[in-house]
Amino acid sequence: MALLALQSVSKSFHGLRAVSGVSFEVAEGAIVGLIGPNGAGKTTIFNMVAGVYAPDRGEIRFAARRIEGLRPDQVCAAGIGRTFQIVRPFAGLSVLENVVIGALERAAGVPEARRHADEILERLGLAAKRDLPAAALTLPDRKRLEVARALATRPRLLLLDEVMAGLRPTECDQMVAVFREINRREGLTILLIEHVMRAVMALAQDIVVLHHGEVIAHGTPEAVVRDPAVLECYLGEGAEV
Amino acid sequence: MNARAAVLLAVLAVLLLLLPAVANSYVLSVATLILFFAYAGQAWNVMMGFAGQLSLGHSLYVGVGAYAAAGLFFHYGIGPWAGIWVAIALCVALGAAIGFLAFRFGISGVYFALLTIAFAEFTRIGFDHIDWLGGPGGLFLKVAQREALDLANLRGPPAMFYYVMLALTAAAFGLCAWLLRSRAGYYWRAIREDEQAAQALGINTFRWKMLAVVVSSAMTAVAGVFFAFYYNNLFPEQIFHISRSIEIILGPVIGGVGTLFGPVLGAAVLTILADAITEVLAALGVEIPGVKQVFYGVVLLVVVMFLPHGIWPPLARKLGLGERS
Numbered sequence: 001m002a003l004l005a006l007q008s009v010s011k012s013f014h015g016l017r018a019v020s021g022v023s024f025e026v027a028e029g030a031i032v033g034l035i036g037p038n039g040a041g042k043t044t045i046f047n048m049v050a051g052v053y054a055p056d057r058g059e060i061r062f063a064a065r066r067i068e069g070l071r072p073d074q075v076c077a078a079g080i081g082r083t084f085q086i087v088r089p090f091a092g093l094s095v096l097e098n099v100v101i102g103a104l105e106r107a108a109g110v111p112e113a114r115r116h117a118d119e120i121l122e123r124l125g126l127a128a129k130r131d132l133p134a135a136a137l138t139l140p141d142r143k144r145l146e147v148a149r150a151l152a153t154r155p156r157l158l159l160l161d162e163v164m165a166g167l168r169p170t171e172c173d174q175m176v177a178v179f180r181e182i183n184r185r186e187g188l189t190i191l192l193i194e195h196v197m198r199a200v201m202a203l204a205q206d207i208v209v210l211h212h213g214e215v216i217a218h219g220t221p222e223a224v225v226r227d228p229a230v231l232e233c234y235l236g237e238g239a240e241v
Numbered sequence: 242m243n244a245r246a247a248v249l250l251a252v253l254a255v256l257l258l259l260l261p262a263v264a265n266s267y268v269l270s271v272a273t274l275i276l277f278f279a280y281a282g283q284a285w286n287v288m289m290g291f292a293g294q295l296s297l298g299h300s301l302y303v304g305v306g307a308y309a310a311a312g313l314f315f316h317y318g319i320g321p322w323a324g325i326w327v328a329i330a331l332c333v334a335l336g337a338a339i340g341f342l343a344f345r346f347g348i349s350g351v352y353f354a355l356l357t358i359a360f361a362e363f364t365r366i367g368f369d370h371i372d373w374l375g376g377p378g379g380l381f382l383k384v385a386q387r388e389a390l391d392l393a394n395l396r397g398p399p400a401m402f403y404y405v406m407l408a409l410t411a412a413a414f415g416l417c418a419w420l421l422r423s424r425a426g427y428y429w430r431a432i433r434e435d436e437q438a439a440q441a442l443g444i445n446t447f448r449w450k451m452l453a454v455v456v457s458s459a460m461t462a463v464a465g466v467f468f469a470f471y472y473n474n475l476f477p478e479q480i481f482h483i484s485r486s487i488e489i490i491l492g493p494v495i496g497g498v499g500t501l502f503g504p505v506l507g508a509a510v511l512t513i514l515a516d517a518i519t520e521v522l523a524a525l526g527v528e529i530p531g532v533k534q535v536f537y538g539v540v541l542l543v544v545v546m547f548l549p550h551g552i553w554p555p556l557a558r559k560l561g562l563g564e565r566s
Contacts, residue, residue: 050441052437071440071445072437072440072441073440073441073442073443073444073445073446076440076441076442076443077443082441084437084438084441088435088437088438089435089438090430090431090434090435090438090439091434091435092430092433092434092499093430093431093434097427097430100427101427101428101430101431101439101442101444102442102443104424104427104428105442105443109424110422110423110424110427113427149438149442150441150442152442153442153443
């Protein structure tokens with residue numbers, strides 16, 4: 001049963017077609033990668049799922065419910081958490097406060113949210129930095145905080161927008177391990193946009209490739225990297241591996 | 242709040258409670274003015290300091306609150322403690338209307354500030370034409386014998402006004418401390434820091450911004466009621482003037498926007514220094530019109546340049562009190 005399903009979703013900006021007729025599904029408990037060259041429409045798809053824009057055409061279903069056109073806070077309440085490609089911590093607040101704000105979404109009150117936030121900080125290795133202002137964090141820690149905050153809303157589906165970009169390989173592997181663990185232990189479904197192939201290949205069971213706003217390939221990581229259409233869009237015509 | 246801060250706050254409270262026993266009428270009037278600006282600054286701080294919505298038109302709520310209670314008292318003899326609810330209701334309605342217009346249509350930042358100025362300005366002009374409230378000629382409340390204490394009608398000696406304002410300021414401080422620790426406080430600060438990220442975490446930003454405006458305008462309405470019964474005369478030209486709005490925000494800006502104690506400290510520093518300068522110049526026989534405004538400008542410049550977060554945050558760190566914004 002698909003947790004998230006996009007059907008013929010299209011979106012144009014001032015006549016430029018950013019996404020055109022995109023359909024794909026994300027099964028409950030799956031980790032799906034969304035890849036493609038710059039400008040392929042990946043982030044636009046995320047923003048439509050997350051409620052930032054409504055699609056011009058097409059349907060988005062989450063847990064069998066139509067969600068296209070809902071506001072971001074309603075999408076979050078429905079059970080979708082997201083991170084931003086360019087991290088957006090609440091810079092003036094402490095690391096803990098950042099995560100408490102996310103945790104309040106499903107907590108009865110501040111004390112409960114604090115307990116939940118502490119657990120998540122522990123899990124993401126940020127517990128020692130809980131009282132620092134978020135502005136003082138390094139980029140890898142800010143990315144962790146971004147993930148922690150989204151996880152704190154207790155989503156069923158987590159949208160990760162390039163959380164590995166800018167991380168060193170070892171940091172990237174740590175992050176991959178965290179996601180694998182959460183996926184295995186809690187059955188959290190993940191849809192990730194990623195350029196770091198090391199992370200995509202390690203995490204995703206299923207990959208959707210976008211190019212010029214259209215899906216050009218969809219399959220297992222092994223199948224997708226051999227797909228001639230994928231090679232062409234990344235490496236140019238006539239490329240072979 | 243840590244133990245040290247609690248002790249200092251208790252000492253301050255005791256000193257403030259004992260002040261009328263030792264102070265002369267001049268000192269008491271300055272102290273009352275400080276508390277008035279501390280209170281109004283606290284109210285403004287809920288909107289700007291907590292939720293990040295800049296209002297440059299808070300004189301609107303002071304004025305409407307003042308005129309509502311004064312008008313009811315003047316015409317029907319309805320006491321301020323009943324009139325205060327009418328004042329609050331009117332100001333909440335106005336605040337909600339401004340908030341709805343702005344937040345529904347995505348007006349934010351400087352444009353939101355302009356909208357708040359516009360509302361205060363056209364209310365000022367509108368009140369010039371309300372003859373029932375005296376129009377441009379002003380509305381005057383009868384000044385009773387200053388010695389007879391009549392708390393029900395807010396008529397009495399200066400010490401009574403001082404204690405009323407002290408109670409209001411303490412209540413506002415307590416309310417803000419509680420709000421900051423509640424869900425509203427977390428959500429407001431999230432909206433202040435990054436509205437889009439706040440929304441992605443499930444916060445209905447429209448609803449929580451509206452709450453900030455409603456709380457702030459209700460609190461400011463009460464300041465207006467006090468103003469009316471303390472000064473006994475109201476002129477649209479004065480009470481709704483933009484310089485009033487600026488005076489309200491100077492305290493928190495200089496003390497520390499978004500902090501609990503900043504508005505109180507800022508109001509004290511500004512009022513005392515401004516009065517001291519006026520006194521010193523008067524003693525020297527120099528009379529410069531507008532010297533207070535020039536002084537406000539200079540203090541603002543110095544604070545913005547050297548203490549961009551206000552006086553209180555670095556001072557709190559030095560004293561080991563650790564209040565963060």
